[in-house]
Amino acid sequence: MKWFSRFRSAAKAAVAGWKGNVFDFSGWAGRVFWGVDNAKLATNETIFSVISRLANTLSTLPIKLYQSYDIVTSQVSDLVTTAPNPNMTSFDLFNKLEVARNETGNGYAIIMRDIRMQPEEILPIDSSLVTPFLNSDDGHLWYQVIGDNGTHYVHNMNMIHVKHITGTSRLVGISPIKVLKNTLEYDKAVQEFSLSEMQKKDSFILEYGANVDSEKRQRIIDDFKRFYRDNGGILFQEPGVTVNELERKYFASDTLASEKITRSRVANVFNVPASFLNDSEGASFSSNEQLMIQFVQMTLTPIARQYEQELNKKLLTHDQRMAGFYFKCNLGGLLxxxxxxxxxxxxxxxxxxxxxxxxxxxxxxxxxxxxxxxxxxxxxxxxxxxxxxxxxxxxxxxxxxxxxxxxxxx
Incomplete structure (x- = not known):
């Protein structure tokens, strides 16, 4: 009952802040949340690869509601394990949250409740529409959400928020893509330069003697133009005429070295083994099992723990937690x-x-x-x-x- 009283007082404060706006998120049911692609995610193969791997791995992890190590089924567990809302499965929900977390630094999903204040639906929200802030009156964390029918304010108990690392003064996570801004710009510049160099045609120096008259000179030039236009063929090199090819400065090894640097930096920022990005340089694992142990311990466990605590705090009541209920991801299958x-x-x-x-x-x-x-x-x-x-x-x-x-x- 303490939890219900606290939520009721928070709801009253929200109503006062909305100044008569109707608390209605039903218009989001058919909304395309991810209609705008991030330029880096949509055009950079390395970023797309690492985010896909993290999101797909987390989405396939079994997550269950337990009570003292025994699996429990209920309305709340069904939201998390099967159908969080009428339009998606639990795989879609966690996949969208994890993609948003790695793309923008923050993933948001609003919890819709019934008249008994029990969770009824979980809807993901575009991260660009949400702004967290601290209410100066009660010190609680609130979220400003720009919806289709106006601006709304949601208490933190009704918002699942998963994020990357934050500082003491920050309420939002740091975007890994922003951290990689210089790396991605350098990688893009190298790719554009390499592409332009590969698309260039061969260059030549055409020399002819000073004693060549204008008529013969024009025939030499026309003959060479034909040779260049046809991209090869027979070119008669007459006395007094010399053709030298200009050396091209492009080396494929330069592009490969740049790609290795990019993969290494992306792996460091997203905290995944470099071998996950097809970079075997410096790998020191004697077996795939050791590689997976590092990935699970250093990468997946902190992420899964964050999801577990968000679900435990915001989908379960205080009495349920005291009775031994908790959500848990099963990481054992990966090991x-x-x-x-x-x-x-x-x-x-x-x-x-x-x-x-x-x-x-x-x-x-x-x-x-x-x-x-x-x-x-x-x-x-x-x-x-x-x-x-x-x-x-x-x-x-x-x-x-x-x-x-x-x-x-x-």
Whole structure:
């Protein structure tokens, strides 16, 4: 009830600030949020590649609502895992938020609530239409949103805001593309220069002696023009006439070196391994598993944590959080490695009572089995964990005696 009272007082303050404007975002239902392409994102292959990889990877991560490690299904969990609004899936929502976060530094989505103040829809908003500010009256964070039917003010509890790093005095994230401004301008200049040099035709120096009369000189020039226009052919070099080709200063290696510098700087700014941008120079990973460990630990974990905390704070009530409810992204699937690595891991976990056979089957997308597959087993060789060690030994001795008796009988 404390949460509801706080939200109700915030809503009253918002109504006073709107001065009679109607709080209605229904006009955004069919809006094309990303109708304006960013020039760098739409024209730079390296930027497009790294943002696509981050957005697609985050969008495919399983995110569930848990209560003390058990998966829970509810209206709120359905918004996050399946259908945040009538026009898109959860993949689309997280993909748009992550693209906006990496493109502009900030990704926004408004939370629509029903009459019971429960989340009903989650709608992404164009980052250029949102401006966060602190209300001087209560010190709360608000968002100014320029909608189709006017300007609205949204309390921070109704706005999901994911961003890149911010300073103490900033409310918005820093755009990685702005950080890369000089790098992208340099890369564009090198590409334009390389393209112009490759499009140039070969140049020549045509020399002829001073004793060549004007009529013969004109024939020489006309003959050379024909040769140049036809891009080759036969050119008769008469006495007193010399043709020398001008050396071109363009080297393909210069363009390759420039592209490597650009890829390295883009990878540093977006905090991804350079090999993700097809740059293998300086790579020191002995396996793809080590590469994925670095990517998950240094790149994906902070991003996923930010999404989790935004969802926990703004979609769950205080009482729900105190009852043990929380959203969590499953990053384990990215670290399972190849078949051999997974097999060794599962064997160790099964024989040390770390996992049940059914938990292994779920990780491998196999249906669970009933009975002993739900129990923890310990090597000895493999008894139920709850069994008394004396019973294990007795069973072994009994088995040994039965073996001896069988041998004597034979």
């Amino acid at each position: 399972r490695g190849d078949t051999a690595a997974r097999t060794n891991f599962y064997q160790v976990m099964l024989r040390s009572a770390g996992m049940t056979p059914n938990e292994v089957r779920r990780l491998e997308d196999l249906p669970p089995k009933s009975g002993p597959a739900e129990e923890l087993w310990i090597s000895g060789d493999l008894y139920p964990l709850e069994m008394d060690p004396r019973d294990r030994k007795a069973s072994s001795e009994k088995g040994g005696e039965e073996s001896e008796q069988a041998e004597e009988t034979t």
